[in-house]
Amino acid sequence: MAVYTTLSAAELAGLMAEYDVGALVSAKGIAEGVSNSNWLVETTGRDGHGARFILTMYEARVAVEELPFFLGLLDHLAAKGSPVPRTIHDRAGAPFRLVRGKAVALIEFLPGVSVDLPNAAQAHAVGQALAGLHLDAADFAGERANTMALPHWHELLSQCGRQGLHSIDPSLPALVETELRHLEANWPQGLPRSVIHADLFPDNVLLLGDEVTGLIDFYFACNDVTAYDLAVTHSAWCFGSDGRFRPEIAEALLAGYAERRPLSAEEHRALPILARGAAMRFLATRAYDWLHTPADALVTRKDPMDFARRLAFYAAEGEKAFSI
Amino acid sequence: MAVYTTLSAAELAGLMAEYDVGALVSAKGIAEGVSNSNWLVETTGRDGHGARFILTMYEARVAVEELPFFLGLLDHLAAKGSPVPRTIHDRAGAPFRLVRGKAVALIEFLPGVSVDLPNAAQAHAVGQALAGLHLDAADFAGERANTMALPHWHELLSQCGRQGLHSIDPSLPALVETELRHLEANWPQGLPRSVIHADLFPDNVLLLGDEVTGLIDFYFACNDVTAYDLAVTHSAWCFGSDGRFRPEIAEALLAGYAERRPLSAEEHRALPILARGAAMRFLATRAYDWLHTPADALVTRKDPMDFARRLAFYAAEGEKAFSI
Numbered sequence: 001m002a003v004y005t006t007l008s009a010a011e012l013a014g015l016m017a018e019y020d021v022g023a024l025v026s027a028k029g030i031a032e033g034v035s036n037s038n039w040l041v042e043t044t045g046r047d048g049h050g051a052r053f054i055l056t057m058y059e060a061r062v063a064v065e066e067l068p069f070f071l072g073l074l075d076h077l078a079a080k081g082s083p084v085p086r087t088i089h090d091r092a093g094a095p096f097r098l099v100r101g102k103a104v105a106l107i108e109f110l111p112g113v114s115v116d117l118p119n120a121a122q123a124h125a126v127g128q129a130l131a132g133l134h135l136d137a138a139d140f141a142g143e144r145a146n147t148m149a150l151p152h153w154h155e156l157l158s159q160c161g162r163q164g165l166h167s168i169d170p171s172l173p174a175l176v177e178t179e180l181r182h183l184e185a186n187w188p189q190g191l192p193r194s195v196i197h198a199d200l201f202p203d204n205v206l207l208l209g210d211e212v213t214g215l216i217d218f219y220f221a222c223n224d225v226t227a228y229d230l231a232v233t234h235s236a237w238c239f240g241s242d243g244r245f246r247p248e249i250a251e252a253l254l255a256g257y258a259e260r261r262p263l264s265a266e267e268h269r270a271l272p273i274l275a276r277g278a279a280m281r282f283l284a285t286r287a288y289d290w291l292h293t294p295a296d297a298l299v300t301r302k303d304p305m306d307f308a309r310r311l312a313f314y315a316a317e318g319e320k321a322f323s324i
Numbered sequence: 325m326a327v328y329t330t331l332s333a334a335e336l337a338g339l340m341a342e343y344d345v346g347a348l349v350s351a352k353g354i355a356e357g358v359s360n361s362n363w364l365v366e367t368t369g370r371d372g373h374g375a376r377f378i379l380t381m382y383e384a385r386v387a388v389e390e391l392p393f394f395l396g397l398l399d400h401l402a403a404k405g406s407p408v409p410r411t412i413h414d415r416a417g418a419p420f421r422l423v424r425g426k427a428v429a430l431i432e433f434l435p436g437v438s439v440d441l442p443n444a445a446q447a448h449a450v451g452q453a454l455a456g457l458h459l460d461a462a463d464f465a466g467e468r469a470n471t472m473a474l475p476h477w478h479e480l481l482s483q484c485g486r487q488g489l490h491s492i493d494p495s496l497p498a499l500v501e502t503e504l505r506h507l508e509a510n511w512p513q514g515l516p517r518s519v520i521h522a523d524l525f526p527d528n529v530l531l532l533g534d535e536v537t538g539l540i541d542f543y544f545a546c547n548d549v550t551a552y553d554l555a556v557t558h559s560a561w562c563f564g565s566d567g568r569f570r571p572e573i574a575e576a577l578l579a580g581y582a583e584r585r586p587l588s589a590e591e592h593r594a595l596p597i598l599a600r601g602a603a604m605r606f607l608a609t610r611a612y613d614w615l616h617t618p619a620d621a622l623v624t625r626k627d628p629m630d631f632a633r634r635l636a637f638y639a640a641e642g643e644k645a646f647s648i
Contacts, residue, residue: 009437009531025435025532028364029355040352040364042435111349111366113333207333208349 005037005057005102012055015099016043018090019106021051030054035061035219040109052109053088057102062219064096064103069142070218071095071105073195078108080136083129083206084215085110112206112213116241120252121210123237127256129212130200130233134226134261137195146198146222150187150277153284154180164291169305172287176280179311183277188225188270196229197221201236227267230257231274234321235282235310243309250321272318279311329361329381329426336379339423340367342414343430345375354378359385359543364433376433377412381426386543388420388427393466394542395419395429397519402432404460407453407530408539409434436530436537440565444576445534447561451580453536454524454557458550458585461519470522470546474511474601477608478504488615493629496611500604503635507601512549512594520553521545525560551591554581555598558645559606559634567633574645596642603635 006029007015013024022044030038037057045051058064071087072095078086085108087095096105115122157165157176165172197204199220206214230253238250257263263271286304293301314321330353331339337348346368354362361381369375382388395411396419402410409432411419420429439446481489481500489496521528523544530538554577562574581587587595610628617625638645 008440010439010441012437024437026433026530027437028352030364031353031355040354109350113336113348113351115334116332117334206350 005059005100007039007057007099011099012039012041015055015097015104016041018097019088020046020091021053021088021106022046022048025050027055035059041106054085054107054109055104056107057099057104058096059102062103066144067096067103067105069144070221072142073137073140073218073221074107076140076142077133077136082133082136082215083110083212084133084218110206110214110216112208114203114205115207116202118202118207118237118249119210120248122207122212123249123252124256125207125210125212126200126205126233126237127230127253127258128260129205129215130197130229131257131260133197133215134194134229140195142195144222146196146224148198148220148222148281148285149224150183153277153280154184156284156288160287160291165287168287168290169308172304172308175308175312176283179276179280179315182315183273183280186273187277188266188273191225191227191267191270192264193223194226195221196224196226196232198224198229198232200229200233225270225274226261227263227270228274228277230254230263231271232278232281234271235275235278235307235314238321239306239310243306245313245317245321247321254322268322271322272314275314275318275321276311279307279314283307283311329383329424331363331381331423335423336363336365339379339421339428340365342421343412344370344415345377345412345430346370346372349374351379359383365430378409378431378433379428380431381423381428382420383426386427390468391420391427391429393468394545396466397461397464397542397545398431400464400466401457401460406457406460406539407434407536408457408542434530434538434540436532438527438529439531440526442526442531442561442573443534444572446531446536447573447576448580449531449534449536450524450529450557450561451554451577451582452584453529453539454521454553455581455584457521457539458518458553464519466519468546470520470548472522472544472546472605472609473548474507477601477604478508480608480612484611484615489611492611492614493632496628496632499632499636500607503600503604503639506639507597507604510597511601512590512597515549515551515591515594516588517547518550519545520548520550520556522548522553522556524553524557549594549598550585551587551594552598552601554578554587555595556602556605558595559599559602559631559638562645563630563634567630569637569641569645571645578646592646595646596638599638599642599645600635603631603638607631607635 012027016024026042027039030040032038039055041053041055043051074084074087077084088106096103162173204217238246286302290304336351340348350366351363354364356362363379365377365379367375398411401408412430420427486497528541562570610626614628
């Protein structure tokens with residue numbers, strides 16, 4: 001959660017005037033997004049009936065040169081019917097603008113709330129929406145490398161050091177060493193690729209009841225193995241707050257996905273190792289952030305051990321976790 | 325800014341069902357309020373056309389036994405026509421409920437944005453709204469002592485200690501000592517009293533253009549000298565970001581106030597000393613917080629010296645600051 005930058009009412013009103021969205025009515029800094037400042041903005045709307053938007057100011061972590069990919073992807077997916085927010089373009093047609101040297105984008109507001117503990121119907125709907133995203137992105141022209149792929153996990157964990165990992169948990173250095181070696185030796189090659197979300201945690205899905213109303217926060221989206229995205233989502237959705245695997249949620253997620261985009265036998269066989277990779281990816285960034293986040297940062301550190309346990313689970317019972 | 329507590333979607337939906345406001349559509353934690361958690365909540369509304377609210381969860385700093393005063397005051401003022409948000413009562417008629425042992429209230433959402441640097445028309449409108457609040461509160465039955473009055477400034481500054489104050493600025497111990505002595509010897513007696521807001525900073529006023537659409541955050545409201553509230557507002561509104569006094573803003577504020585509630589000669593004469601008190605009040609809490617806020621707190625400390633300089637200004641030029 002964060003609002004890093006303060007914008008004055010005059011700056012906000014001036015910014016809104018650059019868009020055809022009516023006049024500024026309200027703006028509240030919202031505690032969302034880990035690396036950007038966000039406001040929930042209300043305007044009088046084009047028709048005078050009111051409209052709402054998320055205004056995002058990109059802080060250090062998102063590079064301006066990547067915005068055309070991220071924002072273009074939103075527009076592409078929204079046009080295809082995926083439940084993602086459109087980018088509002090300014091009067092000159094630009095998808096983002098600069099304010100005080102920082103890029104800002106005005107993004108459609110979508111209803112819905114994020115659930116902590118999904119039910120099976122919700123997991124089913126998320127599986128469907130993820131498959132839809134992969135299908136809808138098929139003819140998107142943008143390309144972006146995955147900056148959080150296997151070599152980067154290795155690099156981040158090296159920077160943590162054995163001692164750093166040990167300070168988090170004594171079992172961590174051995175787990176990381178064994179699993180990294182296994183992943184590097186066995187990472188699947190030649191699987192179908194596409195644009196993937198790469199970070200579809202419950203935080204990044206809006207739901208109304210059992211319906212998906214929004215997939216948001218595409219700032220890790222990239223081109224990579226399509227089934228890896230399903231493995232990421234599996235690792236993020238299918239465990240209870242006690243860390244226990246929830247087979248009924250996994251089954252619903254996989255079934256929902258397969259309804260819209262059936263997996264090939266090869267993809268299905270790869271899911272356990274892809275999930276070990278997904279768990280390693282989040283273990284790597286959380287361990288790095290745990291050791292490198294200053295104690296006074298305005299950010300809540302996430303426990304790396306949640307994903308160490310999921311990694312160990314996938315290593316031991318990966319086949320079971322993906323049998324439908 | 326703060327969201328201290330996380331509420332799950334299920335908890336939020338369950339809470340909304342206790343009110344006659346339709347079903348939950350969206351909830352965003354907002355970065356507002358220094359001592360409470362706040363969400364901007366959207367529901368389908370009673371008529372199905374949508375409605376918005378601020379959901380406040382009261383953390384440590386607001387005592388539950390004081391909520392009937394604060395929330396009752398909002399309802400009283402709103403009924404009289406003051407631009408303050410109404411409290412939404414639950415189906416059983418209660419103005420607040422308990423969630424996980426903490427009090428929560430659902431409060432009307434008001435449009436408008438807070439300005440950093442008001443213009444004269446805005447200051448005039450704020451003066452009018454403040455006078456209106458004092459008049460509308462006249463027949464409110466609730467009573468609450470000012471827990472931030474002169475004895476408390478003395479107490480807070482004693483707890484800072486000479487050394488603590490010196491660590492903020494070498495000039496501070498002498499200024500505080502001289503001024504506290506002056507205030508204690510000269511604090512006016514017998515002036516008209518009423519319910520006052522006691523914290524009407526620009527943050528706590530919503531404006532659309534030059535119109536006041538909301539006075540918010542009444543959690544310091546209390547019974548005290550009416551003109552002291554005008555002095556507080558003067559000290560909060562009439563200085564530029566460079567700390568310089570803005571006479572045209574002060575003049576507009578005082579004129580707007582007097583249009584709706586003319587000051588007696590006695591009240592007018594007391595304004596300079598009341599403003600010295602107001603500046604001391606915010607100096608005291610800011611100095612205390614400066615020295616007592618842990619470096620890793622999720623709160624931005626405010627520079628106590630802003631109000632030390634205003635205090636010195638009122639001591640030297642108080643008469644001029646209140647001449648219309």
